[in-house]
Amino acid sequence: MIEAIIFDFGDVFINLDHDATPKALKELGLKEWNEELHQLNQKYEIGKIDEFTFMTGIQKFIPNAELVDIRSAWNAILLDFPLKRLEFLQMLSSKYKLFLLSNTDATHIEKFEHQLGMSFAREFYGCFEKVYFSFEFGFRKPDENAFKFVINNHNLIPKKTLFVDDKLENIEAAKKLELQTWHLQVGKEEVTDLFNRI
Known part of the structure; x- marks a missing residue:
């Protein structure tokens, strides 16, 4: 019996274009992601470094690019967030304890909140008991400490907790901690199909 669900963010709720950022950085003159x-x-x-340090770190390899353009290229990965996913989540939140566990950075989250508006973002965050962004709490999946942090903080029972993610390495790490898992196949499955999985 599932009591709690831990969700990934990117490609589960917000759609991503994984080719867009490398392409945009290449157009700015980046030869390779080293x-x-x-x-x-x-x-x-x-969260070990701030945005300025990160952006200037990239700029070192494309010195003719402006920081604002590098930031824009970095955010090119972010696409839309279908409303039906938010509505599904809102319905789900009355039945289960929900958590968000995402490998992400401050730049992407700021862009998400700006792109979709703070009222949308607040509604989304409000569906969860707690939102865990890697840049805020210092762990990223598949590090088992990321999962343990959430499990221990909320006294979750792994066998009664479902973890939903699109990356196999994260799913495998969660399985080692005896979490129930759903490896969501992007483009073939929708998070709104969840009840078919439980």
């Missing part, structure tokens, strides 16, 4: 940039991104996603 290991230094990967490490920089990881630090930014767990």
Whole structure:
């Protein structure tokens, strides 16, 4: 019997275009996304560095690009958030304890809130007992500490908790902690199909 559900954010609720940011950065002159940039991104996603440090870190590899253009390219990944997903979530929140667990950064969240409006964002956040963004609490999936943090903070019973994510590595990490899982297939499945899974 499922009592609680932990959701991922990107490609579960908000649609993403994973090719858009690399393409936009390439247009600004970035030759390749290298290991230094990967490490920089990881630090930014767990709040170890601020936005300015992150953006200037990228700018080092594309010195002719303006920071505002780099920021815009970084946010190109974010697409729409279908209203039916919010309505489904609102209905679900009366039946289960819901949590959001997302690997994300301050830039993307600010863009999401601006793009869809704060009233929409507040309605979305209001569906959850607690929202966990990696840049705010310092852990990112698939680190098992990210899951343990949520489980322990809310006294969740893993076997009675469902974790929904589109990335297999995160699903596998959750399974090791005995969480129930749904590996959502983007483009083939909808989060609104959840009741078919429970």
